[in-house]
Amino acid sequence: MAVSDHVDLPTFMEGVKKRNPNQPEFVQAVQEVAEDIYEFIQDKEEYHAQQILRRIAEPDRVVSFRVCWEDDAGNIRVQRGYRVQNNNAIGPYKGGIRFHPSVNESVLKFLAFEQTFKNALTGLPMGGGKGGSNFNPKGKSVREIMRFCQSFMTELYRHIGADVDVPAGDIGVGGREIGFMFGQYKRITNQFTGVLTGKGLEYGGSLIRPEATGYGAVYFLANMLATKGEDLVGKSAVISGSGNVATHAAEKIVQLGGKVLTLSDSGGFVHDPDGFDQEKIDWVKTHKTHRRGRIQDYVEAFPKATFHEGKTPWGVPCDVALPCATQNELLGEDARTLVANGCKALAEGANMPTDLEGVHVFKAAKLLYAPGKASNAGGVAVSGLEMSQNSERRAWKEEELQQMLKDIMFGIHQSCLTWGDQGGGYVDYVKGANIAGFKKVADAMLAFGVV
Ligand code: NDP
Ligand code: 2IT
Numbered sequence: 001m002a003v004s005d006h007v008d009l010p011t012f013m014e015g016v017k018k019r020n021p022n023q024p025e026f027v028q029a030v031q032e033v034a035e036d037i038y039e040f041i042q043d044k045e046e047y048h049a050q051q052i053l054r055r056i057a058e059p060d061r062v063v064s065f066r067v068c069w070e071d072d073a074g075n076i077r078v079q080r081g082y083r084v085q086n087n088n089a090i091g092p093y094k095g096g097i098r099f100h101p102s103v104n105e106s107v108l109k110f111l112a113f114e115q116t117f118k119n120a121l122t123g124l125p126m127g128g129g130k131g132g133s134n135f136n137p138k139g140k141s142v143r144e145i146m147r148f149c150q151s152f153m154t155e156l157y158r159h160i161g162a163d164v165d166v167p168a169g170d171i172g173v174g175g176r177e178i179g180f181m182f183g184q185y186k187r188i189t190n191q192f193t194g195v196l197t198g199k200g201l202e203y204g205g206s207l208i209r210p211e212a213t214g215y216g217a218v219y220f221l222a223n224m225l226a227t228k229g230e231d232l233v234g235k236s237a238v239i240s241g242s243g244n245v246a247t248h249a250a251e252k253i254v255q256l257g258g259k260v261l262t263l264s265d266s267g268g269f270v271h272d273p274d275g276f277d278q279e280k281i282d283w284v285k286t287h288k289t290h291r292r293g294r295i296q297d298y299v300e301a302f303p304k305a306t307f308h309e310g311k312t313p314w315g316v317p318c319d320v321a322l323p324c325a326t327q328n329e330l331l332g333e334d335a336r337t338l339v340a341n342g343c344k345a346l347a348e349g350a351n352m353p354t355d356l357e358g359v360h361v362f363k364a365a366k367l368l369y370a371p372g373k374a375s376n377a378g379g380v381a382v383s384g385l386e387m388s389q390n391s392e393r394r395a396w397k398e399e400e401l402q403q404m405l406k407d408i409m410f411g412i413h414q415s416c417l418t419w420g421d422q423g424g425g426y427v428d429y430v431k432g433a434n435i436a437g438f439k440k441v442a443d444a445m446l447a448f449g450v451v
Pocket of ligand 1: 100102169170171172173213241242243244245246264265266267324325326327329349350351376377379380
């Protein structure tokens with residue numbers, strides 16, 4: 001008889017660490033999921049016998065390649081590009097591309113792993129992938145960014161396709177970069193297909209894709225508050241980041257009657273005691289995204305605000321919090337501060353912004369706490385809707401898409417309740433999201449046998 005692998009969680013994690021040396025972000029993401037999944041599969045022999053968790057935690061493939069480009073001064077520059085295709089059990093690989101100097105294999109493997117569960121939670125047929133490069137777009141001219149995107153796509157095009165792997169944006173990659181990459185894909189292959197999402201509206205993009213992640217995170221937050229009979233009216237919100245996700249989350253908080261107190265970037269955070277209204281948010285969008293400026297300049301435009309250099313905003317007392325910048329930006333001590341200051345609910349707009357200690361603090365405090373794979377899934381969900389529109393060769397109306405986004409976020413919240421309800425009025429959303437996402441992918445894998 002075949003021996004099923006019934007190793008305990010610490011032994012399983014030892015193996016993950018051994019097989020992935022110097023990849024702390026990846027190990028952290030696997031640990032967070034494994035803590036919940038181990039309990040779930042305890043009495044489910046088939047998942048053990050088929051080594052399902054171990055197989056999901058081993059990417060289908062990791063492609064790494066050299067990207068050469070020429071800067072404006074005529075220097076030859078060399079970057080490293082990647083695409084991590086984690087799992088395509090329920091659909092083509094799908095997930096963003098990140099351009100940031102911190103990008104490495106560990107970061108992209110953790111993101112592709114998380115994406116696999118997130119995409120399953122949306123209910124749409126998408127597998128999990130992620131890609132990117134250590135290219136730093138800061139301080140580069142538009143021509144340099146274009147040349148880099150073209151060079152990056154000159155290798156990436158071999159590995160992607162509308163039914164194979166569909167990348168999108170992430171940190172450092174927005175509509176402009178997607179345009180450059182789509183143009184190069186089309187030029188090389190002579191095919192006009194839905195191979196990327198987050199495209200411009202003129203060439204197959206979807207309405208509300210830019211807004212979807214931030215709006216979706218706030219819908220999820222509102223769904224959590226509603227379980228306690230509360231809403232966002234009059235609630236103070238602390239938000240980190242000042243990019244795509246943060247500014248749209250801020251916008252939706254304001255639309256739903258809340259008050260946004262902070263935004264941040266890698267230089268520090270800005271505290272505006274009067275709150276960021278739509279005009280101020282628009283200022284941030286223009287300044288950060290179009291002019292690539294620094295958040296600290298906000299205090300010159302709006303002098304009642306203060307800038308806190310090198311700090312994260314978690315010490316500002318608030319009712320709700322939305323980390324929307326990057327991984328591990330909210331540590332255990334920040335989590336304790338938020339809880340001590342009376343924060344009621346937190347929805348992650350970023351991927352894995354809370355470190356493992358912070359996750360445990362929120363769980364122990366029974367906070368309304370949504371992990372990114374549940375609360376930031378609105379972006380990839382609308383990407384999935386963009387793929388559907390491209391396949392159908394048509395564009396849906398804004399009202400239809402807004403409703404679909406709300407419905408999908410509501411559905412994810414319901415899945416978390418199904419698998420995460422601990423009784424006594426406490427829902428463990430981390431556990432709910434992990435189990436619901438895992439189960440769908442795992443059951444598809446079981447259907448395929450050993451492949
Ligand atoms: P953007 O590039 O638009 O903005 C990123 C923001 O985060 C900027 O304010 C940036 O500051 C800040 N930031 C980035 N890296 C760091 C760092 N190491 N330390 C401190 N601040 C940092 O990216 P997005 O808004 O698209 O992405 C933000 C997060 O949301 C990421 O975790 C991403 O994976 C996640 N996400 C994005 C989705 C999307 O649709 N775009 C979907 C789901 C999740 P600075 O300008 O100083 O670099
Ligand atoms: O982390 C994410 O979900 C994204 N960056 C969006 C991925 C996508 O394919 O839209």
